[in-house]
Amino acid sequence: MKSRMRILKAIQVLSMAVVVTSYGQMTYGAQASQNSTAPLSWAAKKCQLFTRFSLDEAKNNGDLGKAFLARQDQFIQSGCVARIHVCPTSQSELDYANRMSIFMINQGATGSFLPFLCDQG
Structure with a gap:
């Protein structure tokens, strides 16, 4: 149980860094999407x-739960930019x-990109 909590805490810490980087990525992505011939933004x-x-x-x-998959799908449908927590x-x-x-x-994304985070509560 302690191991799981440490893993979840590590995922949470990495996910929180997205606030710092997501604004610039969203702005760049919006600019790139205006030009349909532009290569995909990062x-x-x-x-x-x-x-x-x-x-x-x-x-x-x-064995993945419906709620888990539904939250992940919401994240994907947002273009992977909404802060939807998938716990x-x-x-x-x-x-x-x-x-x-x-x-x-391994593909070069930072941990802060990932939606896997459990709300404290």
């Missing part, structure tokens, strides 16, 4: 990667969140 590319990885991983893991509540969801985190960080 924010759009990260979202595309996250979406692809999540689809692949979700197929391999049927893993089972071991399968935590394992999935950790795999997604590793995939995205």
Whole structure:
């Protein structure tokens, strides 16, 4: 349990850094989307990667809860920019969140991009 709490705390700390970087990414993404011939912005590319990885991983893991998947889908539908917290509540969801985190960080995304965060309360 302590290990899970440490992992969740680490994910939370990394996720909080998004406030610092997301404004610039959203501004750049909005400018790039105005020109349809422009290459994908980094924010759009990260979202595309996250979406692809999540689809692949979700197929391999049927133990993800409906609420967890619905929150993740809301994050994706926002263009991966809304601060929608996707809280893993089972071991399968935590394992999935950790795999997604590793995939995205290996692609160059920072941990602050990820939506995996549990509200304190």
